[in-house]
Amino acid sequence: MSGPRVPYAGIATRAVALGIDAFLSQAIFIVGAALLGLAGSLVGELRPAWLVGVLAAVGWALTGALYFAGFWSGTGQTPGMRLMHVRVLARDGAPPHFLRALVRLVGLVLAIIPVFAGFIPVLIDDRRRGLPDFLASTVVVYADVVLAPAAVLEADVSPRASSDFSDFSGQPS
Amino acid sequence: MSAPRLTPGDAADLAGGLALTGLRIGGAAGRILVLRPMRMAARAPVVGPRLRRAAAELTAEGRTARIRGREQLEMILAEAVTAPEVERTVDRMLAGSLTEALGRSLAEHRVAERLAGELVASGAIDEALTAALEHEEAQRLIEGALANPGLERMLGAILESRLVPELTERLLHSREMQTVLEYVATSPEVRRALTEQSSSLAEEMVGSLRTRTGTLDDAAEHTVRGWLRRPRPAAG
Numbered sequence: 001m002s003g004p005r006v007p008y009a010g011i012a013t014r015a016v017a018l019g020i021d022a023f024l025s026q027a028i029f030i031v032g033a034a035l036l037g038l039a040g041s042l043v044g045e046l047r048p049a050w051l052v053g054v055l056a057a058v059g060w061a062l063t064g065a066l067y068f069a070g071f072w073s074g075t076g077q078t079p080g081m082r083l084m085h086v087r088v089l090a091r092d093g094a095p096p097h098f099l100r101a102l103v104r105l106v107g108l109v110l111a112i113i114p115v116f117a118g119f120i121p122v123l124i125d126d127r128r129r130g131l132p133d134f135l136a137s138t139v140v141v142y143a144d145v146v147l148a149p150a151a152v153l154e155a156d157v158s159p160r161a162s163s164d165f166s167d168f169s170g171q172p173s
Numbered sequence: 174m175s176a177p178r179l180t181p182g183d184a185a186d187l188a189g190g191l192a193l194t195g196l197r198i199g200g201a202a203g204r205i206l207v208l209r210p211m212r213m214a215a216r217a218p219v220v221g222p223r224l225r226r227a228a229a230e231l232t233a234e235g236r237t238a239r240i241r242g243r244e245q246l247e248m249i250l251a252e253a254v255t256a257p258e259v260e261r262t263v264d265r266m267l268a269g270s271l272t273e274a275l276g277r278s279l280a281e282h283r284v285a286e287r288l289a290g291e292l293v294a295s296g297a298i299d300e301a302l303t304a305a306l307e308h309e310e311a312q313r314l315i316e317g318a319l320a321n322p323g324l325e326r327m328l329g330a331i332l333e334s335r336l337v338p339e340l341t342e343r344l345l346h347s348r349e350m351q352t353v354l355e356y357v358a359t360s361p362e363v364r365r366a367l368t369e370q371s372s373s374l375a376e377e378m379v380g381s382l383r384t385r386t387g388t389l390d391d392a393a394e395h396t397v398r399g400w401l402r403r404p405r406p407a408a409g
Binding site for chain 1: 382389405
């Protein structure tokens with residue numbers, strides 16, 4: 001496959017991973033909400049309707065936050081990213097901690113709101129970073145390359161920094 | 174208590190017994206009176222070698238006579254067995270109750286099973302079957318039978334007969350078939366093979382998707398950078 005000799009994941013791979021994660025998080029929310037609704041119907045109907053809406057919105061947000069931030073900070077990979085063999089890394093080459101993952105989630109929402117325009121920088125940036133990565137100081141790399149503990153974000157794609165990429169023992173798929 | 178009276182049959186047996194005893198006594202006397210002095214004389218210094226030579230000649234003549242006697246006996250037996258009288262006798266015997274008695278005896282002593290067991294154990298049946306199947310004539314026979322339209326018609330008639338669906342139905346509903354199906358369905362080997370096949374298919378699909386998206390990653394970036402006239406820096 002022709003392409004740059006960098007392990008940063010591109011927009012198509014990340015888009016597929018995000019689609020899978022969106023589907024999974026929504027499925028988890030719907031199943032959880034259905035189970036809670038079933039259990040709630042046994043004790044009586046929840047009123048007023050606005051409270052139901054608020055609870056549903058909070059539940060949806062919590063599910064998404066826990067799903068994305070939890071997986072990012074836990075293993076650096078959501079299930080969709082695992083399937084597509086990509087991984088999110090913080091500046092030190094490790095998965096971001098939970099707060100940084102939450103910041104990244106905010107960036108994700110902000111990138112989605114303007115019709116995914118927040119991901120356009122992935123096509124231009126040398127490290128293929130989008131708005132979530134800029135906000136949280138993270139990068140997304142192909143997971144089938146083994147990264148050295150060297151600082152990921154310090155690596156550059158300039159000829160000067162080509163030796164930095166010798167730390168990557170594999171090539172992007 | 175009076176002694177039992179001899180019947181004519183007993184008298185004949187008595188005569189036979191006396192004759193046999195006389196032969197045994199004669200043989201023993203011959204061994205004592207002839208063979209022992211002969212052996213002693215054979216060890217004597219002067220006449221010994223001559224006697225031994227004569228004994229060797231006699232032994233050779235006796236051996237020759239024995240062999241010829243056996244050959245003549247074989248010829249006589251062969252002539253006797255193949256004689257028309259024997260054929261007629263056997264025919265009469267088989268026409269009588271001997272056949273049934275023979276069958277009962279064979280069944281009672283499990284002759285067929287024992288014979289088959291011995292043949293199987295010795296490998297003779299395998300060898301015979303292999304030799305028969307590998308024989309050119311057998312190959313020609315099989316090919317001829319398979320090419321025979323009559324066989325084809327017969328097989329077609331069998332397959333179209335009412336018997337086949339009934340047999341199939343009975344086979345499918347038999348306990349043995351259920352056991353076999355259960356065994357196959359729960360067999361770890363089969364389950365492992367299915368799992369491996371499914372997982373390998375999924376892996377293949379995902380791998381293909383990853384390859385395509387990876388290509389698309391580069392193509393999209395290349396296109397946009399081309400629009401902006403901002404080429405990607407060389408990575409070395």
